[in-house]
Amino acid sequence: MIDWDRVTELRAEVGAEEFAEVVDLFLDEVETTLARLGQTPGQLEDELHFLKGSAWNLGFREFGALCQDGERRCVAGQEASVDPAAVRASYARSKQAFMARAAEFLSAA
Structure with missing residues (x-):
């Protein structure tokens, strides 16, 4: 579900202190987009x-x-076959899995 190697790589790329900001920005932007997902035609x-x-x-x-x-x-041309609720549910599961281990990546050590 989560590519922990990618998480480790990103943390190394941006640094421990910046990683927390990246995570916060990610969560904010993704959740904002998910809130309006599929509501605007096209x-x-x-x-x-x-x-x-x-x-x-x-x-x-x-x-x-x-x-x-x-x-x-x-x-x-199959936009109607996309289930926004399934996309939101997948994000919720992924976020839960990520947050369960987040402390090891968000520490400034």
């Missing part, structure tokens, strides 16, 4: 693209893959 593909990139950047592998699948469906 925006679902772009929203899923944004979520996919954000997810993979922080190692949310399963969530990112689901967003990629939805994005591909939109490109193929």
Whole structure:
């Protein structure tokens, strides 16, 4: 569900202190996008693209893959087959898994 190697890599790239800010920004931006996901006609593909990139950047592998699948469906003209509730549920599971181990990555050590 979570690519912990990617989490470790990102933390090393940005530094321990900046990593907490990256996580906060990620959570804020993703949750803002999820709140409006699919509500604006014609925006679902772009929203899923944004979520996919954000997810993979922080190692949310399963969530990112689901967003990629939805994005591909939109490109193929199958936007109606995308289930925003399933996307939100995948994020919630991924966030829960991430937060269960977050302390080891968010410490300034």
